[in-house]
Amino acid sequence: MAPHPDFPRFDMTAIDLSLARSIDAFALEDVTFRPEVAEDAAAIDAIHDVTFGPGRYSRTAFRLREGHAPDGPTSLVAVYRGSVIGSVRLTAIAVGETPALLLGPLAVLPALKSLGVGKALMRLSMEAARQRHHRLVVLVGDFPYYWPFGFRVVPAGRVELPGPVDPARLLWAELTPGASEGVAGLVRAIGPAV
Numbered sequence: 346m347a348p349h350p351d352f353p354r355f356d357m358t359a360i361d362l363s364l365a366r367s368i369d370a371f372a373l374e375d376v377t378f379r380p381e382v383a384e385d386a387a388a389i390d391a392i393h394d395v396t397f398g399p400g401r402y403s404r405t406a407f408r409l410r411e412g413h414a415p416d417g418p419t420s421l422v423a424v425y426r427g428s429v430i431g432s433v434r435l436t437a438i439a440v441g442e443t444p445a446l447l448l449g450p451l452a453v454l455p456a457l458k459s460l461g462v463g464k465a466l467m468r469l470s471m472e473a474a475r476q477r478h479h480r481l482v483v484l485v486g487d488f489p490y491y492w493p494f495g496f497r498v499v500p501a502g503r504v505e506l507p508g509p510v511d512p513a514r515l516l517w518a519e520l521t522p523g524a525s526e527g528v529a530g531l532v533r534a535i536g537p538a539v
């Protein structure tokens with residue numbers, strides 16, 4: 346895919362390799378977690394490129410988020426040695442008439458995989474969502490990874506996405522007990538347009 350004219354292409358292979366060389370010294374304590382800002386967009390896009398590839402553009406969750414800004418306070422980046430190495434985005438949605446957040450993509454640079462960055466992004470973004478009084482978070486992803494954060498499979502037929510989704514990967518987490526009770530319907534993005 347051609348680089349966006351406003352965002353120079355990151356040489357992610359170079360960043361990945363240079364980080365990989367310093368991986369022995371990697372400590373999660375040296376990673377800073379902060380809300381995403383506009384200047385992070387190109388680095389995040391480059392991480393999505395290496396982790397998900399071009400196929401991501403056709404995924405239902407991607408298409409749902411397309412054209413809507415991520416939720417500012419809950420969408421976080423992980424920064425190590427001045428580089429963005431991971432990102433989690435959340436987007437404001439409605440399930441039927443109930444406001445909620447859609448979590449994803451969650452991605453960490455392959456060179457720094459399985460060192461705790463993804464779990465830290467999950468924990469901190471869920472905390473931020475709770476502090477902002479959000480009640481329900483929905484995602485499409487692997488249940489074994491997300492269940493420790495409170496995610497459960499959405500009961501069949503309750504939530505409809507505007508495209509095909511494996512029902513076993515459609516998950517939600519209640520940030521307030523009972524938040525999913527009576528919630529049903531089509532999911533649409535309601536965040537500000539970009």
Ligand SMILES: CC(C)(COP(=O)(O)OP(=O)(O)OC[C@H]1O[C@@H](n2cnc3c(N)ncnc32)[C@H](O)[C@@H]1OP(=O)(O)O)[C@@H](O)C(=O)NCCC(=O)NCCS
Nearest residue numbers: 396451452453457458459460461462463464486487489490
């Ligand atoms: C999935 C991802 C975000 C995890 O982040 P990470 O920083 O690499 O991993 P963490 O250190 O947080 O967690 C590692 C643990 O999660 C497990 N794990 C990783 N991906 C998993 C998956 N898809 N399903 C189940 N478990 C998974 C690892 O086996 C590891 O287990 P352990 O702690 O028992 O050793 C990251 O590997 C990534 O970007 N993958 C590609 C993009 C992707 O698949 N995103 C998620 C969409 S569902």
